[in-house]
Amino acid sequence: MDIELARFNMIEQQIRPWEVLDPGLLGLLKKLPRELFVPPQDRDLAFADLNLPISHGECMMQPKVEARLTQALALTSADRVLEVGTGTGYLTALLASCCAQVTSIDIHGDFLKPASARLESLGIVNATFEEGDAAEDWAENDGWDAIILTGSVPVPPHAHRNRLAAGGRLVAIVGQSPIMEAMLYSRNDVGELTELSLFDTSLPPLINVRTPSAFTF
Template identity: 45%
Template sequence: MNIEQARFNMIEQQIRPWDVLDQDVLSLLAIVKRENFVPAAYRNIAFADLEVPLPGGERMLAPRVEARILQELAVHKGETVLEIGAGSGYMAALLAHRGRHVTTIEISPELAAFAKQNLSANGVTNAEVIAGDGALGWKDAAPYDVICVSGGLPVMPQELLEQLKIGGRIAAFVGAAPVMKAQIITRVDEKQFRVSDVFETLVAPLKNAVHPSHFRF
């Protein structure tokens, strides 16, 4: 397989047609080598329009979804980022290239070790992988400029919103099957948040994600 041709095709045939037109994002996708973040057995499908399997039954988000979220978050150089769901470390690497520091939380110890190894091997020094449960965020380094939830949330927990700085943004996949909404939520002030629906999709929920109450009064 011609790796560079496959990368070019991914960017031009999958990602750009999905309204990812920010040249900085497109250039970054050529710099951060996606094939270095997938399990060796799946290296030949690193650029395919699908969710690549990861250890423990988890999956990477499709390339076009990752790229669109990266574009919509518009991370700046001085910003601190929290990612929930490190997976292979690929999204953390992309975020780290744009921000000042990334804290990425992974509930699976096996995946946390995999992400840590991948980030180190690819020279990403401003991303820290923590093995833990980030379903309600990670208060240790809060508040954050940007929060990226790389898994589904049936509902958005208030605890997560409160870990965002004023002017900060959250990217999250909110809802349940058959259709979930990729949303960008911006903190306007101490009490107000602005929600923008970006696209519809379906991704696996985070482990221990908060579910809506079914009680009726």
């Protein structure tokens, strides 16, 4: 496989048509070696338009979804970011390349060391990794400038939204299969929250996220 041609086609045929047009982000997508973060047996699928399975039943999101969610966060070089769900660390690397600091949480402890090593190999040193269950909340800190959930949640993530600083943004895939949508939640300078539907998609749920009980009559 011609890696550089595959990367070019990913950007031009998947990501740009999905209205990811930020020049800085497109430059990072061209530069960041996604193939480094893909399981070795699946390297030929590193740039494919699909949710790529990894271990523990988890997956890497479609490249266009990762890119669109990152663009929606509108990260700045001063932002502190919480990522819920490290996976292979690719999205962590993308986020860290756009902001001041990323804290990435994963319930699977065996994801963390390899992800950290991949970032270090690229000279990305502004990310920290912690093992824990942040499906419902992460109470270790408040005042995040941006939060991203890398698995779906059945209802809006109220606790995580409450962790946002003034001006903070959160992106999450909300709903239950087959109906899910990517949502952007923003907190303004006086603490009011707004929400915006970005696009329809589908993503496996975060482990241990609670599903509301169905009504019974």
